Amino acid sequence: MAVSLQLRASFEVSSLYLQSDNTAVFVDPSCEWLRCVWDLVQRGRSSISLRTATDRYISRIDDAVGLSSDLDSAAVFDVLTRRDGTWDFRLADGKVLSVNTHERSLHWSDGSHEESASWTVHLASIPTVNMRNASTKRYLCLEESELRVSKDVAWGAEAVVTLEEVAGQYAIRTCSHEYLDQSGSLVEEPTESSLFGLVVKGGRVAFQAVDGTFLSAGGPSSSLASRRDKLDRDGLFILETSRPQVTLTSHSDDLKVAFYETRGDIVADQDKTDDAVCFQLESKCSGSDSLWYIRTHHNKLWQLVERSNAIRAETEEKSEAAEFQLETMDDRTVLKSAKNGKYVVVKSNGHLQASCDEPTEESQFVLELVNRPAIVLQGPSGFVNQGDEQAALTCRSLTSEVFRLESRHGRYSLSTDDEKYWSLSDDGDHVEAESIVPVAFRIRFVSETRFIIQTTDNSFLCHSNDTDVMITAKEVEAGNGQWNYAGTNVAVHGRVTPSPSPLPPRRQIKQEQEQQPLPPSPGPQKPPEQPKGGGRCVIL
Incomplete structure (x- = not known):
C-alpha cells in the first residue's frame, strides 16, 4: 500500500548549477529543470552515485569529471556533511568534486578550497509526505496538539506533514498549519528551535535540531521531540508518497456521507465522521480513461459483487471487479464500475449499488480531497x-x-x-x-x-x-x-551559502474562516508583500 520515495537531487555552487546534457556534465548560472535533476543512487550505507535524467552517471574519466552510461563506472561518493549543512562529494582516494567559479568548470580537488568544494542542498520535489518511523514502523500523525508516532496506517490529513523550507533549514508543518518545535510543542510560526537540518542516511531521513540533537519518539504517547545526541533507528524515518484521500458525499436527499463498516458494506450515513468516511484513491493508469481503486482505512478495496451489483469492501486483491472510472459533472463526480459498466447509485436503504445505465441524481457525489490542507x-x-x-x-x-x-x-x-x-x-x-x-x-x-x-x-x-x-x-x-x-x-536542489541566513519575517498565519460558498472570480486585491525563506538539506 505504501510507496517509498526515491531521492533525487540537483546542486548549485555560487549561483552555478550542476547540470548535464547528453554528453557532458558542467556548471552554469542558467538552469533548465530537467538538466539540474540528479538521482541519488545508494551505493552503500553512506555512499552514493549521481545519475542524470537520461540514465548517465557522473564519473572520473582520466582525472576529469565526465559522464558514463555504466553504473559500474560511476564515481562512488562518500557524502561528508559540514556544520553549515553543505556537502562534500569525496572519492575513496580523497578527491572532492569541486568547481572553479572563475572558469565555471568542474574538477577533482584535494578539498582545500572549501568554498568551491561544498554544496548546500534544498528539498525540491513535492515535500508533502507521510513519515514512517524506521524502528516502530508506525506513522507520524497529529493527535491532541502533538505529533506522535502512533498510527499503523497513514490515514487522513492528520497523517500528512509538509517539510517547509525556512532560512536554510526545514520546518515540519502539520495539517493545522502549525510547526513542530524541538521541545515537542507546536508553534504558529517557525523559530530557530523549530528548524531542523535534514539528514539522509541509507535512503532514510532524520531531523537535527540547532543544538545537534535528533528528533525521535518517546514518552507514553510516543510524541516527537529532540531527545538524543546520537542518531539511531528511532530517529530515522521513511518518507512515503501521500496518496489522495477523499470523502464522497451523496448529492441526493440530505447529503449523506459514504462510509465503510466492518461487515464490508459501503453505505451512506450522515453521522459518521471518523476515518471510515475517508477513502484512498489509487490509479491503475492515467488519462481520460483512468481506472481507480478505492481503498478503505481497513486496507480493503471497494469491489463489485457480481450477482447483486452491490459495492462491498472485503478484499485487498486488485481485480477488474475493484476498478472504477471517475467521471466529472461540473462540481459532481459519478463512479462507474469497470466490471459491469453500470453507475454507482445510493439505494433507499443507504447502500451503494452499481446498477444504473445513465448518471442520475442518485449517482452523483461530491468528491473532496481531504489530506491536502x-x-x-x-x-x-x-x-x-x-x-x-x-x-x-x-x-x-x-x-x-x-x-x-x-x-x-x-x-x-x-x-x-x-x-x-x-x-x-x-x-x-x-x-x-x-x-x-x-x-x-x-x-x-x-x-x-x-x-x-x-x-x-x-x-x-x-x-x-x-x-x-x-x-x-x-x-x-x-x-x-x-x-x-x-x-x-523526492527531488532536491541546492546552492552554496557562505553562512546561515537570519530568519525572515513569516507571512501572517491566516485565521480560520467561516464555511461559506465560494464566489466567482472577483477582481484581484493586493495586500502587502512579505519576504520568503530558503531551505537546506543535510546528508550524512
Whole structure:
C-alpha cells in the first residue's frame, strides 16, 4: 500500500548549477529543470552515485569529471556533511568534486578550497509526505496538539506533514498549519528551535535540531521531540508518497456521507465522521480513461459483487471487479464500475449499488480531497511559486512554495499563508495570488500524483513553453495543464551559502474562516508583500 520515495537531487555552487546534457556534465548560472535533476543512487550505507535524467552517471574519466552510461563506472561518493549543512562529494582516494567559479568548470580537488568544494542542498520535489518511523514502523500523525508516532496506517490529513523550507533549514508543518518545535510543542510560526537540518542516511531521513540533537519518539504517547545526541533507528524515518484521500458525499436527499463498516458494506450515513468516511484513491493508469481503486482505512478495496451489483469492501486483491472510472459533472463526480459498466447509485436503504445505465441524481457525489490542507504543486519545468516582486504565479521555480487548499461542496480555493487567494488577472490570461476573498476552482484527478485545475467557466490552469507564469487555456494539450501534487520521488536542489541566513519575517498565519460558498472570480486585491525563506538539506 505504501510507496517509498526515491531521492533525487540537483546542486548549485555560487549561483552555478550542476547540470548535464547528453554528453557532458558542467556548471552554469542558467538552469533548465530537467538538466539540474540528479538521482541519488545508494551505493552503500553512506555512499552514493549521481545519475542524470537520461540514465548517465557522473564519473572520473582520466582525472576529469565526465559522464558514463555504466553504473559500474560511476564515481562512488562518500557524502561528508559540514556544520553549515553543505556537502562534500569525496572519492575513496580523497578527491572532492569541486568547481572553479572563475572558469565555471568542474574538477577533482584535494578539498582545500572549501568554498568551491561544498554544496548546500534544498528539498525540491513535492515535500508533502507521510513519515514512517524506521524502528516502530508506525506513522507520524497529529493527535491532541502533538505529533506522535502512533498510527499503523497513514490515514487522513492528520497523517500528512509538509517539510517547509525556512532560512536554510526545514520546518515540519502539520495539517493545522502549525510547526513542530524541538521541545515537542507546536508553534504558529517557525523559530530557530523549530528548524531542523535534514539528514539522509541509507535512503532514510532524520531531523537535527540547532543544538545537534535528533528528533525521535518517546514518552507514553510516543510524541516527537529532540531527545538524543546520537542518531539511531528511532530517529530515522521513511518518507512515503501521500496518496489522495477523499470523502464522497451523496448529492441526493440530505447529503449523506459514504462510509465503510466492518461487515464490508459501503453505505451512506450522515453521522459518521471518523476515518471510515475517508477513502484512498489509487490509479491503475492515467488519462481520460483512468481506472481507480478505492481503498478503505481497513486496507480493503471497494469491489463489485457480481450477482447483486452491490459495492462491498472485503478484499485487498486488485481485480477488474475493484476498478472504477471517475467521471466529472461540473462540481459532481459519478463512479462507474469497470466490471459491469453500470453507475454507482445510493439505494433507499443507504447502500451503494452499481446498477444504473445513465448518471442520475442518485449517482452523483461530491468528491473532496481531504489530506491536502497544505499543498505544493509542480509542473514539468518546476514548482508553482509566487515571485517576490510580482503577483503572477510562476511555474518554473526551483524552490517550492506551500499553499493552503480549502474545499467547499466540490469546489476549491488556494491561497498563500498571508491570505492572498488565487484568482485570474484582469484580462483573464494568467493566474495571480492577489484576491482577499476565496475564488472557486475545480479539481479533476488524472492520476494519484497529478490533477487538472479548472475555473468555474471551464478554463484550465496551464504552464506554457513561452512564459514563466501560470496561464489559462480553453483546452489542455500534451499534459500542459497537469500538476503534480504528490510523487513517488523526492527531488532536491541546492546552492552554496557562505553562512546561515537570519530568519525572515513569516507571512501572517491566516485565521480560520467561516464555511461559506465560494464566489466567482472577483477582481484581484493586493495586500502587502512579505519576504520568503530558503531551505537546506543535510546528508550524512
